[in-house]
Amino acid sequence: MASQLTFIGAGNMAGAIFAGLVDSGYPADAITATATHQQALERHRARYGINITTDNAAAVSEADVVVLAVKPQIMREVCEPLQEALQISRPLMISVAAGLTVDTLTRWLGDDSLAIIRCMPNTPAMVGEGAMGLYATAAVSEAQRELAGEILSAVGMVEWVEEEGLLNAVTAIAGSAPAYFFYMYEALEQAGVARGLPQESARRLALQTAFGAARMARESEFDPQTLKRQVMSPHGTTEEAIKSLENAGFEKMIDNATLACFKRAESLARELDDQ
Ligand SMILES: NC(=O)C1=CN([C@@H]2O[C@H](COP(=O)(O)OP(=O)(O)OC[C@H]3O[C@@H](n4cnc5c(N)ncnc54)[C@H](OP(=O)(O)O)[C@@H]3O)[C@@H](O)[C@H]2O)C=CC1
């Protein structure tokens, strides 16, 4: 029988994971999602067939696995009232919150013997193409590690990290990174329009190029540098474009952006710890 999964929060990230799970065949009746707005929950029930409730404690008391998926800033007010219910079910806790450390979360859950996994997923989980970093505390059993890996690998690829701090690096290059690619998609579309293409046409071409490049990179035996070189004919068009990107400091820009993301995850952790 499938493990009972409860999602506390049913927004972008939780929705991406439970949508991906249902699409991959996980039984919808073993999934419960909570939120404060009944209307949004009703839409999820209609679309995915999952159970819904606005009662977090009730949803937790019957769960084998609880996925905490509210904004980090409201995690404390969500977690503290769950303490009693957690003593009934003693589920595996999976937090997807950026920056929230195990120490802070443990304090808010009021029990340092609970098994906690921190997960940094990304929204492509919705289409089964997520990229996730996972970190397990010492209280997590081998069976629970396997269970979390099994559940989450249904919606994407999973990388375990052995140091909690590395999840901030995962946030910088995976958790937040779909937005960087969407930004590039947006910029290519605009550039296509600026060069005279109709907008819809530019969007379709940019999107298919992103998809084709990602699929080719995944299926090919070559590293990114080689794949890049294969497009660059000597003295050709691509060489000019890449030179222009280099001159504009493209790599430095990506490095700066990921560093800013990483540092924000660290400062978020400090802010939450002070709560
Ligand atoms: N979005 C992303 O790409 C990623 C997000 N994350 C993490 O996921 C978490 C959620 O982010 P995201 O999904 O973007 O946020 P959203 O704002 O989209 O979703 C938050 C959800 O929390 C619900 N919620 C608010 N208060 C409560 C409450 N008291 N009890 C139960 N549910 C409540 C909201 O429901 P309602 O509106 O009805 O109140 C909503 O469904 C964050 O911690 C973030 O760091 C991690 C990786 C990627």
Ligand SMILES: O=C(O)[C@@H]1CCC=N1
């Ligand atoms: O922007 C955020 O804080 C969340 C965490 C990673 C992606 N979205």
